[in-house]
Amino acid sequence: MIAFLRRRPGLLPLLLLAPAIAWLVAFYVYPAIQMLQASLWSGTLETGFVFSWANAATYPEALGRYSDQFSRSILYAAVSTVVCLALAFPLAYTIAYRAGRWRTILLFIVIAPFFTSFLLRVLAWKTVLGDDGFLLGPLKSIGVLPEEFRILATPIAVIFGISYNFFPFMVLPIYVSLEKIDRRLVEAAKDLYAGPVRAFQRITLPLALPGVFAGSLLVFIPAMGDFVNAELLGSVQTRLIGNVIQSRFLVNNDYPTAAALSFMLMAGILAAVFIYARVLGTDELESGIG
Structure with missing residues (x-):
């Protein structure tokens, strides 16, 4: 085998990629095809399902019926991504450039929630966010907040939960990008009379874009499909498309509608990723990663 690869070195990358490709085909491509097929079914779980291309009307019907949940999912995911970015960039910058011997401890604190x-x-x-919890309870008891004030079962609670749970996914890629920046570039910018703000705008921020790009995707994509935060921290008015898909699949056994919603969600996320990559510029990102 080794002698064969020496004669054909071009096959080595394909051989190394084969397990990953097989994994993607088995656990992504094939399920996606099955989901597309299920979205074109008609019938019920009791009578059985029948595949027909004529059932493509399920897509516009599902989109029209659950357009509010789709819009809400996009809004909550986008706001959560912005919140994570606004909080993560200063933290990642501090860990990369100012933490010193505390760097390892701070990184551990960032990833510590994953142990739960x-x-x-x-x-x-x-x-914590309960109406009489230790956060709001004392403030209500001393009259700072009115008794009817609440955070739980509101959009703020859902966005807060999403932002908290996916926050490390934003911090770590940005930290890695900042850590890879050659400090001499910033020093050279200062030698050329660029102030700290100017050096950050022209050197640090552009070179950190790969981390911003990766972190935004790692937050936005799971946030779009999240249903746990909306289910436990929200209300009927804050239900996301993930809640609808979960209910259609597991409660109502409406597989065609659930599959159609899932497929549209996947297609929408892929479109958003493509647009985001085009706006940031893939050439710049690739050069920054390299």
Whole structure:
């Protein structure tokens, strides 16, 4: 085998990629095809489902019926991504350039929530944000907040939960990009009479774009499909498309509608990623990663 690869070195990259490609085909491509097929079914779980291309009307019907949940998911995911970026960039910058011997500890604190179940973290925030919890309870008791004030079961609670749970996914890629920046570039900019703000705008921020890009995707994509935060921290008025898909699949057994919504969600995310990449500029990103 080694002798064969020496004669054909071009096959080595394909051989190394083969396990990953097989994994993607088995657990992504094939399920996506199955989901597309299910979205074109008609019938019920009791009578059985029948595939027909004529059932493509399920897509516009599902989109029209659940357009509010789609719009709400996009809005909440976008706001959560912006919140994570606004909080993560200063933290990642501090860890990369100012933390010193505290760097390892701060990085551990960032990833520490991952040692706890996702569900337990959401339930913990449900307790913290409760109407009589230790956060709002004391403020209400001393009259700072009115008795009817609440955070739980509001859009703020859902966005807060999403931002908290996916925050490390924004911090770590930005930190890696900042850590890779050659400090001599910033020093050269200062030698050329660029102030700290100017050096940050022209050197640090452009070179950190790969981390911003990766972090935004890692937050936005799972936030679009999230349903746990909306289910536990929100209300009927804050239901997201993930809640609808979960309900259609597991409660109502409406597989065609659930599959159609899932497929549209996937297509929408891919379109958003493509547009985002075009806006940022893939050439710049690739050069920054390299």
